[in-house]
Amino acid sequence: MIAIVKAGLLTTVQDLGRPGYAHLGVTRSGALDRPALIRANRLVGNPDSAAGLETTLTGVTLQAESAATMAVTGAPASVTVDGVPTEFSAAFAVPAGARLEVGPATAGVRTYLAVAGGITVAPVLGSRSTDTLSGLGTPPLRPGHVLPVGSQPALVLEVPPPTALPGEEVVLRIRLGPRYDWFSVPAREALVTEAYTLSVKSNRVGARLSGAPLVRSITGELPSEGIVLGAVQVPADGQPLIFLADHPTTGGYPVIAVVERDDLPLLAQARPGTTVRFQA
Numbered sequence: 001m002i003a004i005v006k007a008g009l010l011t012t013v014q015d016l017g018r019p020g021y022a023h024l025g026v027t028r029s030g031a032l033d034r035p036a037l038i039r040a041n042r043l044v045g046n047p048d049s050a051a052g053l054e055t056t057l058t059g060v061t062l063q064a065e066s067a068a069t070m071a072v073t074g075a076p077a078s079v080t081v082d083g084v085p086t087e088f089s090a091a092f093a094v095p096a097g098a099r100l101e102v103g104p105a106t107a108g109v110r111t112y113l114a115v116a117g118g119i120t121v122a123p124v125l126g127s128r129s130t131d132t133l134s135g136l137g138t139p140p141l142r143p144g145h146v147l148p149v150g151s152q153p154a155l156v157l158e159v160p161p162p163t164a165l166p167g168e169e170v171v172l173r174i175r176l177g178p179r180y181d182w183f184s185v186p187a188r189e190a191l192v193t194e195a196y197t198l199s200v201k202s203n204r205v206g207a208r209l210s211g212a213p214l215v216r217s218i219t220g221e222l223p224s225e226g227i228v229l230g231a232v233q234v235p236a237d238g239q240p241l242i243f244l245a246d247h248p249t250t251g252g253y254p255v256i257a258v259v260e261r262d263d264l265p266l267l268a269q270a271r272p273g274t275t276v277r278f279q280a
Contacts, residue, residue, distance in 0.1 A: 001065040002115065004145040005099065008058035010132075011141045012204075013119050014112075015051040018127035018136075022249045028229060029131040029245050032204060032268035033110050035163040036074035040114035043071035043091045045154025050118030051128035053141075055111045059102040060141075066096045068149065069116040073162065075108030075269055089162055108165045108269035117150035132204045133246040163265055169195075169275040172242075172263045176280070177232060179222070179254030187214040187238075191256060192280050196240065200272040204246040206233075207267055209276055213238025214256060224250040230259035232278075242267065 004011070014037065017030025031037040031054055038048045053060060059077055071091045072079050079086050080101045086092040094100055105111055121128050121138045130137040138147075180188065196211035214234045227233070231243045233253045242259055244267070257278065259267070270276070 002068070002147050002149060003063045003065070004060065004141045004143055004147070005063055006061035007141045007143055007145070008055050008060045010056040011060045012054050012130035012132070013051050013121055013138045013141070013147070014054040014129045015127055016049055017129050017245060018125045021125055022226065025249050026125060026134065026136065027131065027245070027247055027249055029127065029129040029137070031112065031129075032245050033074050033112065033163060033265040035160060035265055036110070037112045037114070039089070039160050039162065040071045040073040040112045041118070042157040042159045043073070043089075044069050044114050044116040045157065046114055046116065046118050047155065050114065050150075051121065052112055052114040052119060055102060055105075055113070057109055058104050059111065060113065061099065061101045063099050064094045064096060068094045069154070070094050070100065070113060072102055072111060072113050074110050074112040075105035075165070077105050077111050078103035109271055110268055115149050116154055117152055120148045120150040131246050133248065163269075166266045166270045166274060169277065170266050170270050171277050171279050172267060173260040174232065174257040174278045174280060175260070177255040177257045178225075180256050182216050182218040182222075182254040183234070183256055184215045184217040187216070187256075190214060191240075192278050196276045198270050198272050198274045198276055202272065204244055206244055206247060207242040207270075207276075209240045209242070211239070214240060216254065222252055222254055224252045227251045227255070228258060230261055230264055231255045232257040232259060244268065
C-alpha cells in the first residue's frame with residue numbers, strides 16, 4: 001500500500017485508458033502524456049498498461065507502507081525520499097515507511113509516478129483510469145487515500161527516451177474534420193495561419209483556446225454526433241476547443257479538424273498562455 005499525504009491540485013490514477021466503449025457513452029480517459037507514463041512504468045519494470053499517478057502542476061506527497069521501487073517522469077520536478085534528493089526520470093528505491101515528495105513542476109504541467117507492481121485499484125471496464133468527466137474509476141486523490149500496489153515480478157524492458165516538453169509555442173498537426181465545410185473561407189485560412197493562446201480554463205476534458213474566432217458559413221443546428229480524441233470543436237463563440245482524454249463521446253458543435261494523436265502529449269504539457277498554432 002501507499003498512502004497519500006498531500007494530493008496537490010489534481011492527482012489521479014491513470015493507465016492507458018479504456019478504449020472501445022464510446023457506444024456506451026464512455027470515453028477512453030487514461031494518461032494525457034502517454035509516453036511519459038510508459039517511460040515511468042518501464043523504468044520500474046512494469047508493463048506499459050500498469051496504472052500510475054498523474055499529478056497536475058503542484059506535485060504529490062505519499063508514504064510507502066513497504067519497500068518499493070519508483071520512478072517519476074513527465075513534467076520535471078524535485079523528488080525527495082525522506083528529504084533526501086533523488087534522481088528525476090530514473091528508478092529509485094523507497095524504504096518501508098519512507099515519505100516520497102514530488103515537488104511542483106518546474107516546466108510543463110503533468111508529472112507521472114510509477115511504482116513497481118503498479119497501482120492495483122479495482123479496474124472499471126478494463127481500466128484503472130480516473131475519468132474526471134463521468135466519475136468512473138477512483139476519485140481524484142485526497143490526503144489519507146490508501147492505494148494498493150501489485151507484486152508482479154519486474155520485467156526487463158527497453159526504456160524510451162524522455163518526452164519532449166513544449167516551449168513558448170506549440171505546433172499541432174491536424175487533419176480536416178467532418179464539418180470543415182461548415183466554416184467560411186477566411187475561417188479555414190485563419191485556422192492554419194493565426195496564433196491561438198491556451199486558456200487557463202483547460203483541463204483533462206479539453207484544451208480551450210482563444211484567438212481569431214472561426215466564423216461558420218452554415219449557421220443551422222447540428223445534431224449531436226461522435227467525438228474522437230483530438231477533435232477540434234468550435235462552439236458558438238468561435239473559439240476552438242481541443243478534446244483530450246476525458247472528452248464526451250458526442251457533441252453538437254461542428255468539428256473543424258482533428259489533431260494528430262502523437263502531438264497531444266505536447267498539448268498536455270503546455271501551460272496556460274502558451275501559443276498554439278495548427279499545421280495542416
